[in-house]
Amino acid sequence: MSAHCQVTGRSPSFGNTVSHSHRRTRRRWDPNIQRKTYYLPSEGRRVTLRVSAKGIKVIDRDGIEAVVARLRREGQKI
Numbered sequence: 001m002s003a004h005c006q007v008t009g010r011s012p013s014f015g016n017t018v019s020h021s022h023r024r025t026r027r028r029w030d031p032n033i034q035r036k037t038y039y040l041p042s043e044g045r046r047v048t049l050r051v052s053a054k055g056i057k058v059i060d061r062d063g064i065e066a067v068v069a070r071l072r073r074e075g076q077k078i
Contacts, residue, residue, distance in 0.1 A: 003031055003033050004031075004033070004050070005031060005033060005050065005051050005052035005054070005055045006050050006051060006071065006076065007049065007051050007052070007055035007058050007059065007067055007071070008051075008054050008055045008058060010031040010052045010054065010055070011031065012029060012031065013029045014026065014028050014029075015028075015029070031052045031053075031054075032052055032053040033050055033051070033052055034050075034051060034052070034053065035048060035049075036048070036049055036051055036056065038064045039064075040064060040068060041065075042065060047068065047078055049078075
């Protein structure tokens with residue numbers, strides 16, 4: 001799977017690298033994707049998610065149970 005956050009949906013952005021001589025070449029900026037394991041107390045098991053740094057902050061803010069419920073509503077298999 002490409003650099004894609006399961007929680008926020010962040011994906012790579014594309015643009016140009018501009019050199020000193022002002023030549024342009026294509027490049028991409030990947031989001032800061034981390035593989036994190038969270039414990040779901042309601043199910044008594046752990047889940048591993050591919051999340052960006054921003055996704056980790058969303059999980060800290062909303063809670064893992066709410067985030068997993070939203071992902072399942074959107075049709076992702078967790």
